[in-house]
Amino acid sequence: MTTRWLTPEEQRAWRAYIAASRLLEDAIDRQLQQEGGMPHLFYSVLANLSDAPDRRLRMTDLAETLKITRSRLTYAVTRLERDGLVRRENCRRDKRSSLAVLTDAGMAVLERTAPGHVETVRASLFDRLTAEQVGQLEEICTGIARGLQGEDAESGADDVPWRRRSPCSPPPPPSS
Amino acid sequence: MTTRWLTPEEQRAWRAYIAASRLLEDAIDRQLQQEGGMPHLFYSVLANLSDAPDRRLRMTDLAETLKITRSRLTYAVTRLERDGLVRRENCRRDKRSSLAVLTDAGMAVLERTAPGHVETVRASLFDRLTAEQVGQLEEICTGIARGLQGEDAESGADDVPWRRRSPCSPPPPPSS
DNA sequence: ACGTCTTGGTTCAACTTTTAAACAAACCTA
DNA sequence: TAGGTTTGTTTAAAAGTTGAACCAAGACGT
Numbered sequence: 001m002t003t004r005w006l007t008p009e010e011q012r013a014w015r016a017y018i019a020a021s022r023l024l025e026d027a028i029d030r031q032l033q034q035e036g037g038m039p040h041l042f043y044s045v046l047a048n049l050s051d052a053p054d055r056r057l058r059m060t061d062l063a064e065t066l067k068i069t070r071s072r073l074t075y076a077v078t079r080l081e082r083d084g085l086v087r088r089e090n091c092r093r094d095k096r097s098s099l100a101v102l103t104d105a106g107m108a109v110l111e112r113t114a115p116g117h118v119e120t121v122r123a124s125l126f127d128r129l130t131a132e133q134v135g136q137l138e139e140i141c142t143g144i145a146r147g148l149q150g151e152d153a154e155s156g157a158d159d160v161p162w163r164r165r166s167p168c169s170p171p172p173p174p175s176s
Numbered sequence: 177m178t179t180r181w182l183t184p185e186e187q188r189a190w191r192a193y194i195a196a197s198r199l200l201e202d203a204i205d206r207q208l209q210q211e212g213g214m215p216h217l218f219y220s221v222l223a224n225l226s227d228a229p230d231r232r233l234r235m236t237d238l239a240e241t242l243k244i245t246r247s248r249l250t251y252a253v254t255r256l257e258r259d260g261l262v263r264r265e266n267c268r269r270d271k272r273s274s275l276a277v278l279t280d281a282g283m284a285v286l287e288r289t290a291p292g293h294v295e296t297v298r299a300s301l302f303d304r305l306t307a308e309q310v311g312q313l314e315e316i317c318t319g320i321a322r323g324l325q326g327e328d329a330e331s332g333a334d335d336v337p338w339r340r341r342s343p344c345s346p347p348p349p350p351s352s
Numbered sequence: 353a354c355g356t357c358t359t360g361g362t363t364c365a366a367c368t369t370t371t372a373a374a375c376a377a378a379c380c381t382a
Numbered sequence: 383t384a385g386g387t388t389t390g391t392t393t394a395a396a397a398g399t400t401g402a403a404c405c406a407a408g409a410c411g412t
Contacts, residue, residue, distance in 0.1 A: 003291040006351050010302050013310045015352050016317035018220070021197050022243045023324040039368090044194070059390060067198045072370065074391060079368095096378045096389045115179040126186050128323045129316065134189045136312045140305065141192035147304045148199040175182050176191050215398090236360060248399065250362060255397095272360045272407045 024124055031120040036113040038080075041068070043117065045076055046085060046110045047176045049102035056089065056101040085109055118175055200300055207296040212289035214256075217244070219293065221252055222261060222286045223352045225278035232265065232277040261285055294351055 006014060029040050036043060044066055049055055063073040077100050080086040085106030091097040102110070126134065182190060205216050212219060220242055225231055239249040253276050256262040261282030267273040278286070302310065 003294055004298060005294060006297070006302070009307070009310055009314070011351060013314035013317070014297060014301075016314050016321060018352055019243055020317035020320040020324070021201075023321055025197075026243070027324055041369095060388085067195055067202070069371085070390060071372080071392095075369075078391090094379075094389080098390065118179055118181060121182070121190060122180060124324055125190075125320060126182070128319050131185070133312070133316050134185055136309070137316055138185070138189035138192050140309050140313055141189070141196035143304050144196040144301060145192060145199055148196070148203055148300055175187060176194055217398095234360085235362095245400080246361060247363090247401080251398070254362095267360095270360080270408070274361070 027124050028117070028120060032113070032117060035116045036109065041066070042076055042080060043110075043113065044176050045073075045080060045100070046102060046106055047114075049086065049100060050107060050110055054101075055107070056099040058091065058097045058099055060097070062100060080106070114175070121175060203300050204293070204296060208289070208293060211292045212285065217242070218252055218256060219286075219289065220352050221249075221256060221276070222278060222282055223290075225262065225276060226283060226286055230277075231283070232275040234267065234273045234275055236273065238276060256282070290351070297351060 025040065032038060032040055032043050045062065048062060048065060049057055059073055059077070060070060063070045066073065068076075077086055077088070081088060085103060087101045087103050089099045089101050091099055129137065201216065208214060208216055208219050221238065224238060224241060225233055235246060235249055235253070239246045242249065244252075253262055253264070257264060261279060263277045263279050265275045265277050267275055305313065
C-alpha cells in the first residue's frame with residue numbers, strides 16, 4: 001500500500017499543532033516550576049487528588065486518568081510524598097491497592113499555586129480563543145483521546161459500580 | 177485581583193487537551209522509537225533537515241523552528257551524528273555557525289520511517305477529524321503558537337533578507 | 353584599528369525523569 | 383487450593399534536560 005501522505009492542509013495543521021503543544025507545555029512547565037517548584041505532571045497529580053471524592057485516589061485509577069504508567073506515577077507520588085504534599089494510605093477494600101491522599105500541606109501548595117497556573121493557562125490559551133474555538137478544541141481533543149484510549153484498553157464495557165463519581169470540592173477547581 | 181477561574185467549558189476543553197496531547201505524544205513516540213529507534217524530537221530534526229534548502233540548516237535556526245534550546249539541539253544532533261544520520265558542516269558565511277546536514281544514511285532512515293510515522297499520525301489524529309476540524313485545529317494552534325512565540329522574541333520585525341525560503345524536496349514531505 | 357557587546361554553539365556536571373523487567377502480595381476463579 | 387491476574391513497588395540503566403560557563407567570531411561605535 002502506497003503511503004497516504006498528509007495533505008497540505010494536514011501538514012500545516014500538524015506542524016502548527018507540534019509547535020503549539022511544545023510551546024504550551026513549555027510555558028506551563030516553566031511557570032509551575034518557578035512558582036510551585038514542580039513539573040506539570042506533579043501538579044496534575046495534586047489537582048486530580050484535590051477534586052477526587054475524598055481527596056484520595058487509587059494509584060491505578062490516578063495513573064489511568066493521567067494517562068501515564070503506574071511506574072511513572074509511583075515515582076511522582078514518592079517525590080510528592082517526600083515533600084509532604086501527598087501521603088499514601090492503604091485501601092481497606094483491596095489490600096493490594098494503595099491510595100494517594102492529598103495532605104493539607106499539599107492542598108495548601110495547590111491553593112497557593114493554582115491562581116498562577118490558571119492565569120498562565122488563560123494567557124497562553126484561552127485568552128486567544130473565541131468561545132466557539134473552545135468548543136471546537138474540546139470536541140477535537142475528546143475525539144482524539146477517545147480514539148487513542150481504546151487501543152490498549154480494548155474492553156467493551158467499563159462498568160465499575162463501586163467507583164463513585166460525586167461532587168466534592170467546594171472551593172474552585174484548580175484546573176489540571 | 178481575584179483569580180479568573182476557568183469556566184466549565186474551558187475546564188473540559190483543557191482536560192481534554194491535556195489527555196489528548198499526552199496520549200498523542202505517547203503514541204507518536206512509541207511508534208517512532210520502535211520503528212526508527214529514536215524519539216519524536218530526533219525525527220523532527222531529520223524531517224526538518226530533509227526539506228530544508230540544501231538538506232542543511234543552521235543550528236540556531238533549527239532550534240528556533242523546533243522551539244527548543246540550542247543546548248538541547250546540540251545534544252540531539254550529537255546523538256544523530258553518532259549514528260551517522262546527520263553531519264556537521266561549517267558555514268562559510270559566518271564562521272561561528274555550524275550547519276546540521278542530513279546524510280544519505282539519514283535520508284534513508286527517514287524514508288524508511290516516514291510511512292509508518294505518517295500512518296500513525298493519520299490513525300491517531302487526522303482519520304478522526306473532519307476536514308473542517310483540520311482547519312479549526314490549524315487555526316487554533318497557529319494562534320496559540322504565535323502568542324507564545326512573541327513573548328521572548330519580543331522583537332518587532334524579523335527581517336532576514338538572506339534567509340531564502342524556496343521549494344526543494346521533490347519526494348513527498350515526511351511531515352514533521 | 354580597538355575595545356566592547358552580542359551571537360552562535362558547545363561543554364560540562366548535576367539532576368530529573370523514564371523505561372523495562374522482575375517481584376511480591378493480594379485477589380479471583382474454577 | 384492451584385493457576386492466573388491485578389496492584390504497586392523496586393531496581394538498575396539509560397536518556398534527556400538544564401543552566402552556567404566558555405570560546406570564538408561577528409558587529410558596532412569611536
